[in-house]
Ligand SMILES: [Ca+2]
């Protein structure tokens with residue numbers, strides 16, 4: 260005859276299990292609090308990521324709508340009479356080069372060609388879609404929303420880019436290179452530096468971060484040979 264023994268819970272085991280349960284219950288609010296606290300951190304990391312990617316992407320476009328020639332080579336644009344005359348054609352207005360150029364370096368168009376005026380920054384009238392954007396300031400007032408799922412949380416972020424001209428305080432007549440930037444919009448119609456500002460807002464429209472980069476009116480070199 261088989262006798263089944265049912266093992267009884269000893270008082271000690273009961274106490275241990277109550278303590279364990281107690282610890283688990285105590286730990287619960289802590290776990291919840293940690294997860295909640297992590298949300299803004301996750302938001303910040305994602306915001307840095309989004310701001311960086313958009314900033315770098317915009318910087319790959321032409322400096323200005325008027326930059327490229329028929330072969331998609333960027334040229335220096337004239338800013339004479341508006342910005343610092345150190346950026347003008349040198350030694351005179353008939354030259355296609357700037358002061359301190361490299362041999363066969365970046366050059367102006369044959370005829371005076373100016374950048375987009377401050378009031379006209381943005382996509383050109385036929386550029387109604389991001390696929391048609393071709394210059395940096397087409398991204399003036401560009402925005403998109405990104406949703407990121409993190410565990411049980413769904414985070415919405417709004418990413419907004421703005422483009423400004425800023426004043427460049429460099430003194431190019433000196434041998435020493437000394438550049439200083441003032442990261443606020445210039446009062447001039449155009450300058451030789453465009454500032455890309457990318458802001459990231461959370462779902463309550465609170466600013467999470469703002470990231471800047473600067474791109475100069477320096478045209479591009481002719482590529483003699485290209486291999487892929
Ligand atoms: Ca454009």
Ligand SMILES: [Ca+2]
Nearest residue numbers: 324381396397
């Ligand atoms: Ca434009």
